[in-house]
Amino acid sequence: MSDINLNCPFCGGVLPPPLGSRRVNCSFCGEKLYFKSPEFIPRFVLEARESNLREKSEQLFKNKIINPSVKKEAVVVSKRVRFIPFYLMSGKKGGVSEPGKERIVYKNPSKIDLGSDDGSTFGKQYQKLKTETIIEEDSRVVLGDFRYIYNSVSIEDADLGLDELRKTINENLEKIKPVNLEEIAKAGEVITPSITKENIVERGVLSAKGGKEEIEILELQMAIVYYPVLEVTFKFRESYFSITYDLFEDRFLWGMIPCNRKPLIILSLILSSFLGFFFGQFLKFVFIPITFKTVQENLGFFVYFGTIIFLILSLIFGGGLNIAFLLLKTPFGAKIKTDGLFLSRWGEPPKSFLSPFLKFVLKVLKEGFENSLKGRKSL
């Protein structure tokens, strides 16, 4: 039988272990109590500040990367506040390390007589200085605090967004407030950490020691800091998109919005036109001369040479068409990051009908080169 229990020392009522702060009130007799378990992890929150979401959204949708129809046609499906947990690890470390200090010393100078052609030795002697590296005594006393903030969950779309949030927590530690989970659960969804505390402790201890075994961890405390964000999910045509908004720093964090495809279409057209023009010019260059009589006599050479050029140009032209096709058909979106909007792919590109042709051309060229190399070697 265990020696410990969760009874109120005043009335004996059995209480649940608190989640959030150590100080609690007994739910039976109302007396103030302190939860002294060493396993307890205090919880803190960075409180949401006044948000200018509407204003920021207006600005965001003015961006030319974003499909202008989104503003008119998108339907907001859900809006929910979420609290993203981060581990805050604080502690004290101390110890004495003896790294020593390297110093180069000159020892035992020896005179060397070089002699001379005319028998004079004046100025021909020099001292050869021997150098030696010695390690001098040098101990360093370490006594200080450390603090690390680690992710406790991984969020697929967040990219570097979580790093930004960690940075924000680090810069605003004086603003974190102790909180009970029940309190913040009323305001939104509290995400449960998926990375274990033990894993984080191990990493933190290694970082704090900095590879020095003689440094001891004197104090170690883990806490969880919740960061408030707003997740907005909307439907545009037949697809769903979501945007995550920072309720503390009042900024967009991550998410994907349908992009404006017009620039992509224009780019595809320019690319295809340019490559088409280039290909046409080549055909003119190759096939017009062979209509002349003198050239007809050398047809064999032109057929051979022309075929190789044709294959290369097919590759370029086909490649161009392929890029144009992929640009048109790949699902692109405007990706939100803390430092701006970026064009990004949000789905798999379709299989291009030109891909087999391009593969064939590449294969023919590769074989051609290999054969020609074999021929050279055999010579």
Add this chain to the structure above:
Amino acid sequence: MTSLFAPLKCNRCGNELKGGKNSEVYLCLNCRVAFIMTSYPSSLPLIIIKENFSATGTLFYAPFYKMVGEFSIKTDDKKKMDAYSRLKTLGPLYYGAFYNLKGLYSDDLTIKYALAEDKIGESDEIKNYKLTDAFITPEHLEKIGRLIYLSYLDKAADITGVDVQYKLNSIFYALIPFERNDNYLKELILGTSLINCIPFQPDE
């Protein structure tokens, strides 16, 4: 059977104990006792340090452990021993019971206070009940005291091969007056300003 819940009442006078939601230490200002809550009912005597400067900003008290102990040095190196003997003797060590993460000012303050023993007086009254949470337990104070002495001696001569022992005789929980201004903290015993120092977690 022991409960994981400790009463937040003084076991001497029955008054409610004061402290932050997650503080490791709760205080009975009536009996001048600081309870180490994770090992309740173990406690330390509480002392309030008198300010030598009047506060222009918000006055609050930051928690420190006052360590009174003896230290001894052993070394065969006479030069080192001479260098150490020229150092001013340290008084009691005041070590922060909080995490001070930007610049480790608490360690600097520890030496400063230890060298200014005559400027540190005790007060009978606490002017303001705004306290800050203590996150450090007194468990490793003897080791910390030894390291403080070592770092002090290291300024005079390298401490390699020097055997330093520190024996802790008594510990007090000391509340040191600070003031908070817009962008800095100032301790009110020596008047040291702590710019860019992370403010302590305030009690509510």
